[in-house]
Amino acid sequence: xxxxxxxxxxxxxxxxxxxxxxxxxxxxxxxxxxxxxxxxxxxxxxxxxxxxxxxxxxxxxxxxxxxxxxxxxxxxxxxxxxxxxxxxxxxxxxxxxxxxxxxxxxxxxxxxxxxxxxxxxxxxxxxxxxxxxxxxxxxxxxxxxxxxxxxxxxxxxxxxxxxxxxxxxxxxxxxxxxxxxxxxxxxxxxxxxxxxxxxxxxxxxxxxxxxxxxxxxxxxxxxxxxxxxxxxxxxxxxxxxxxxxxxxxxxxxxxxxxxxxxxxxxxxxxxxxxxxxxxxxxxxxxxxxxxxxxxxxxxxxxxxxxxxx
Amino acid sequence: xxxxxxxxxxxxxxxxxxxxxxxxxxxxxxxxxxxxxxxxxxxxxxxxxxxxxxxxxxxxxxxxxxxxxxxxxxxxxxxxxxxxxxxxxxxxxxxxxxxxxxxxxxxxxxxxxxxxxxxxxxxxxxxxxxxxxxxxxxxxxxxxxxxxxxxxxxxxxxxxxxxxxxxxxxxxxxxxxxxxxxxxxxxxxxxxxxxxxxxxxxxxxxxxxxxxxxxxxxxxxxxxxxxxxxxxxxxxxxxxxxxxxxxxxxxxxxxxxxxxxxxxxxxxxxxxxxxxxxxxxxxxxxxxxxxxxxxxxxxxxxxxxxxxx
Numbered sequence: 127x128x129x130x131x132x133x134x135x136x137x138x139x140x141x142x143x144x145x146x147x148x149x150x151x152x153x154x155x156x157x158x159x160x161x162x163x164x165x166x167x168x169x170x171x172x173x174x175x176x177x178x179x180x181x182x183x184x185x186x187x188x189x190x191x192x193x194x195x196x197x198x199x200x201x202x203x204x205x206x207x208x209x210x211x212x213x214x215x216x217x218x219x220x221x222x223x224x225x226x227x228x229x230x231x232x233x234x235x236x237x238x239x240x241x242x243x244x245x246x247x248x249x250x251x252x253x254x255x256x257x258x259x260x261x262x263x264x265x266x267x268x269x270x271x272x273x274x275x276x277x278x279x280x281x282x283x284x285x286x287x288x289x290x291x292x293x294x295x296x297x298x299x300x301x302x303x304x305x306x307x308x309x310x311x312x313x314x315x316x317x318x319x320x321x322x323x324x325x326x327x328x329x330x331x332x333x334x335x336x337x338x339x340x341x342x343x344x345x346x347x348x349x350x351x352x353x354x355x356x357x358x359x360x361x362x363x364x365x366x367x368x369x370x371x372x373x374x375x376x377x378x379x380x381x382x383x384x385x386x387x388x389x390x391x392x393x394x395x396x397x398x399x400x401x402x403x404x405x406x407x408x409x410x411x412x413x414x415x416x417x418x419x420x421x422x423x424x425x426x427x428x429x430x431x432x433x434x435x
Numbered sequence: 436x437x438x439x440x441x442x443x444x445x446x447x448x449x450x451x452x453x454x455x456x457x458x459x460x461x462x463x464x465x466x467x468x469x470x471x472x473x474x475x476x477x478x479x480x481x482x483x484x485x486x487x488x489x490x491x492x493x494x495x496x497x498x499x500x501x502x503x504x505x506x507x508x509x510x511x512x513x514x515x516x517x518x519x520x521x522x523x524x525x526x527x528x529x530x531x532x533x534x535x536x537x538x539x540x541x542x543x544x545x546x547x548x549x550x551x552x553x554x555x556x557x558x559x560x561x562x563x564x565x566x567x568x569x570x571x572x573x574x575x576x577x578x579x580x581x582x583x584x585x586x587x588x589x590x591x592x593x594x595x596x597x598x599x600x601x602x603x604x605x606x607x608x609x610x611x612x613x614x615x616x617x618x619x620x621x622x623x624x625x626x627x628x629x630x631x632x633x634x635x636x637x638x639x640x641x642x643x644x645x646x647x648x649x650x651x652x653x654x655x656x657x658x659x660x661x662x663x664x665x666x667x668x669x670x671x672x673x674x675x676x677x678x679x680x681x682x683x684x685x686x687x688x689x690x691x692x693x694x695x696x697x698x699x700x701x702x703x704x705x706x707x708x709x710x711x712x713x714x715x716x717x718x719x720x721x722x723x724x725x726x727x728x729x730x731x732x733x734x735x736x737x738x739x740x741x742x743x744x
Contacts, residue, residue, distance in 0.1 A: 197703070212703045259591045273668070276585035282568045282670025283706050290701055291667050292660045294601050294622040310701045313603040351601045358600050359582070359668040361591025392599055392619045394506070394521045397592050 132188040134424035135177050135231070138240060138416040139163075139194040139223070141215050141267065144173055147417050148180045148187060152251045156184050158417070166221040174230050181231075190227050191236040191424030193243025193416050196270075200238060200281045208237050214309075236423030240264075240416050241272030241286075242279045244409075246432070247419030248366050249274050252410030259362040262415065263288055264369035265349070269316040273360060277432065289316035293351035296344040318348040321371055332371050346377060350384035353406065357385075357393060364397075368409040382406050441497040443733035444486050444540070447549060447725040448472075448503040448532070450524050450576065453482055456726050457489045457496060461560045465493050467726070475530040483539050490540075499536050500545040500733030502552025502725050505579075509547060509590045517546050523618075545732030549573075549725050550581030550595075551588045553718075555741070556728030557675050558583050561719030568671040571724065572597055573678035574658070578625040582669060586741065598625035602660035605653040627657040630680055641680050655686060659693035662715065666694075666702060673706075677718040691715050 131150040138145040142163055149155035157180060161172045181187065196213060199206040208224025224235045238246075245254070245262035254260040259275040271288030273280035280286055290308065293315050307326050308317030317323055324332040328341050335341050353365055367378060382402045389398060397405040409415045426432060440459040447454040451472055458464035466489060470481045490496065505522060508515045517533025533544045547555075554563070554571035563569040568584040580597030582589035589595055599617065602624050616635050617626030626632055633641040637650050644650050662674055676687060691711045698707060706714040718724045735741060 259589070271668075275589065275591070276587045278585045280568075280584065280670060282584070283666070283672045284670050284702055284704050286670055287667045287702060290698075291664050292603050292697065294603055310699045311697070355600050355664050356668055357592070358596045359580075359665055361589060361593050361595055363592045388601065388620070389599075390619045393593055393596060395593050 132425065132428060133185065134421045135180070135187045135190040135233075136417055136421035136424055137173060137190065137192045138243065138420050139192055140240060141195045141213075144169055145417050146173055146176055147421065148177070148184055149421060151421070152411070152414075152418050156180075163215075165217050170223070170226055174227070177231065187231075187233065189234045189236065189424040189428045190231060191243070191420040191422065191427065192223060192227070193238055193240040193420040193423060194223060196239050197284060197287070198237070198239055200285055208235070234424075234427035236420075236425075236427035238279055238423055239270070239272060239285050241270040242274075243272070243419030243423055244368065244415035245272035245274050245366070245419070246279060246422045247411055247415040247417075248409055250422055250432070251418060252415060253366050253407050254364050254410070257364045259360050260364055260366070261288075261356055261360060261362045262366045262368065262409070263352075265319055265367065265371040266369035267321050269320050269369075271356075273362075275360065288352065288356065289320070290314045291352045291355050293318075293348055293355070296347040315348050315352040319345045319371065324371070332374070337376055342374070342376060342380060345371070346380035346384050349377075349381045350388050353381065353385045354388045357389070357398070364404070365406050366409050367406060368413075368415060372408070378406060378408065441734065441737060442494065443730045444489070444496045444499040444542075445726055445730035445733055446482060446499065446501045447552065447729050448501055449549060449725075450504045450522075453478055454726050455482055455485055456730065457486070457493055458730060460730070461720070461723075461727050465489075472524075474526050479532070479535055483536070486540065496540075496542065498543045498545065498733040498737045499540060500552070500729040500731065500736065501532060501536070502547055502549040502729040502732060503532060505548050506593060506596070507546070507548055509594055517544070543733075543736035545729075545734070545736035547588055547732055548579070548581060548594050550579040551583075552581070552728030552732055553677065553724035554581035554583050554675070554728070555588060555731045556720055556724040556726075557718055559731055559741070560727060561724060562675050562716050563673050563719070566673045568669050569673055569675070570597075570665055570669060570671040571675045571677065571718070572661075574628055574676065574680040575678035576630050578629050578678075580665075582671075584669065597661065597665065598629070599623045600661045600664050602627075602657055602664070605656040624657050624661040628654045628680065633680070641683070646685055651683070651685060651689060654680070655689035655693050658686075658690045659697050662690065662694045663697045666698065666707070673713070674715050675718050675724075676715060677722075677724060681717070687715060687717065
């Protein structure tokens with residue numbers, strides 16, 4: 127029964143806002159709260175104050191889970207484990223998140239990237255239930271991806287950074303290298319498709335571009351190349367596409383078509399043929415993937431494994 | 436002790452040759468034998484005859500392991516499990532390998548891609564001992580890659596097919612799409628760097644190109660983009676580069692330099708800085724990665740897990 131699950135404090139820590147929640151599972155969220163991301167000191171203090179208040183209202187929580195913007199240090203043996211590390215976000219470089227929460231609330235703290243939290247949420251309760259390998263990609267202010275493979279979230283040397291996949295220039299892109307807006311790379315998917323890149327390239331916000339605008343062809347072309355490269359490396363059984371830019375309803379069908387056309391019949395699997403509509407999908411949890419996944423990270427910090435309930 | 440390990444029949448099944456071996460581990464290979472790849476019937480019958488002879492000489496083996504060219508079906512629930520499936524190799528489409536060996540020798544048969552076998556061999560006994568995630572890439576007649584992650588070989592919807600990663604055109608490549616020799620894709624790494632692609636593009640065999648030839652810049656550029664994309668998806672802790680083309684001694688240092696230059700400081704990890712020489716490396720088992728990995732697949736078929744000894 128849901129009410130027998132432990133009470134967990136969940137934080138989806140983003141570069142624009144921190145979304146906090148307290149609850150026991152997807153059907154039992156007792157309260158949520160949004161805090162603007164300002165300085166680390168101010169933001170994390172607001173987070174702690176809200177959870178202290180929740181403790182008084184709902185009783186003690188048994189663990190916390192944090193899905194954070196990054197890059198983050200996920201190596202438990204590292205001195206900077208639980209830190210946001212080399213982020214371009216001003217003021218947030220080398221910010222210790224986990225130690226602060228542990229000291230304040232004296233409970234286990236689960237910690238991972240925001241997108242690994244989202245893929246975990248979707249795996250447990252959303253559009254990827256029980257599907258392994260599973261990939262979740264968000265396209266918004268930036269592009270990021272979380273990966274669950276062989277029963278665990280993927281970390282490795284760092285963690286996936288799918289937004290910076292190098293891809294061939296989109297078709298019809300006449301002045302290609304000028305158009306990739308990434309400060310690091312000459313031709314990466316984030317540089318072509320994230321919100322600020324679209325705005326800089328076309329002079330208007332993505333959600334104001336009409337359906338027939340050539341931008342969508344370029345965006346779906348670059349996204350399809352990113353998905354192609356994900357298929358060729360991670361061999362996922364499903365890819366979930368979330369984030370603000372992906373809310374344009376024409377995009378997922380365009381990306382499915384271009385993914386098949388880019389691969390050109392090379393991978394003969396149903397997922398890239400008659401089952402493509404179940405292979406590239408929208409999130410099942412809408413905008414709650416990250417928060418619910420963070421709650422699951424808190425559960426995992428209690429029992430150290432992925433459990434569905 | 437090595438002599439307490441079970442006797443295993445190992446087959447590295449390639450498009451040019453099948454390499455067979457019988458033994459207990461890397462330091463106890465009793466015999467090996469090379470068979471040219473002709474028709475499935477003739478090749479597999481030669482393989483079976485050799486192992487029957489080995490049984491008489493060395494006693495019964497307890498399991499067989501096969502690392503095969505592909506694509507192959509690795510889904511134990513599929514009707515075509517253990518088959519070579521949609522390979523372009525004439526005559527080999529839809530060839531049942533596992534059932535034939537099981538019927539003939541009545542022992543468990545482990546089965547995976549040749550490159551997954553190679554990554555397993557390198558993980559157990561070679562240049563990637565205990566390193567997870569670990570990637571092995573071969574560059575020769577084709578380009579392929581095997582992946583070990585979270586303690587298991589990566590399968591997923593199919594299996595990794597790293598050779599066909601879409602990458603930006605190599606620098607200095609003036610007539611890019613003409614130069615990618617892949618029959619499926621307009622800009623993939625195999626189409627730029629495999630042996631036949633090099634021969635077609637430059638008119639001579641790779642091993643006859645002088646050190647200062649511009650081909651090496653293009654080859655290392657495309658390979659570095661492939662490695663970049665592998666870092667951004669699989670986040671490996673080491674990448675092993677094997678195969679005939681990689682025997683050119685100048686290539687690995689060139690690829691290391693271009694990998695760091697393509698990533699341009701985005702992933703701040705020691706593997707992509709001062710530890711780059713331990714991150715992109717040659718195989719520790721030389722040309723035996725695939726055969727020894729196939730032996731390990733045989734062991735796994737006996738005990739269903741990866742065991743080091």
